Amino acid sequence: MRRVREVVIIILSALLVAIGLRLFLIPHQLLSGGVAGTASVIGYLTNPKYISLYYFGINLPILIWGFVVVGKKYICLSMLSVVSTTWFLTIIPLGNVTKDPILASIFGGVIIAGGIGFSLRAGGSSGGFDILGSIITRKRDIPMGSVLFVMDGLVILSLGFFKSWDSALYAMLCIFVKSRIVDMIHIRHVKLTCFIVTKERDRMLSQLKLLPHGVTVVNAEGGYSHEGNTMLMTVTTRYELADLRKTILETDPKSFVNILETVEIVGRFRRQG
Secondary structure, eight states: OHHHHHHHHHHHHHHHHHHHIIIIIGGGTOOOSHHHHHHHHHHHHSOGGGHHHHHHHHHHHHHHHHHHHTOHHHHHHHHHHHHHHHHHHHHSOOOOSOSOHHHHHHHHHHHHHHHHHHHHHTTOOOSTHHHHHHHHHHHSOOOHHHHHHHHHHHHHHHHHHHTOHHHHHHHHHHHHHHHHHHHHHOOTTOEEEEEEEESOHHHHHHHHTTSSSOOEEEEEEOTTTOOEEEEEEEEEETTTHHHHHHHHHHHOTTOEEEEEEESOOOSOOOOOO
């Protein structure tokens, strides 16, 4: 059921990306950035009818490279997203929901960001720059939206040089909105520090060692009872918090847990995936 849910989310996310492009951005010859933006620039300069084919063609070598570097599941879901988006771009008729390019930029960016963010949360991506961004965020604790914003800037410059700086500025607005929404949805980079006070030291340690991050053991004493306790400290991501919480409560329902958002990590931190 989990795998089915992931597939459904990926397909619906692809639908959102295609809607944002076909109904908001392409009618005004705007960009969403990334591979979709690159394909759009080529389409605006040649024939917008073939944007979906350009989108698929540019994504293909990136997907092959990501298959080697990132992992099979991630790339398989990303491939599903790219194929679905290509298909939706082909079947959704070109429309013009609003005549205002500013509104088209804002709402197009929000809709596309929803598609990108939820596909990332499902374990895949919308392809293209998302794959490159995922590789960077796995190596560095940098928000995905910020990475995409920088890479998308290069696409905007190409639109300004080859077509119109007005269109490029509208596209910058779209990409800014998109990057902020993606950061709200895609929260893998958010780190949390968990302090667990428990009397079930050995059982808790054995269960926490099954999770992807290290654990530090601190001998503690109750301030009022003066009874000996064990405090375990671990740093996790917001994605993994649900699994950690479930593990703690199943191992020791009477444990005390304090969870804090971590501003910065210096030193070794094992990242998932």
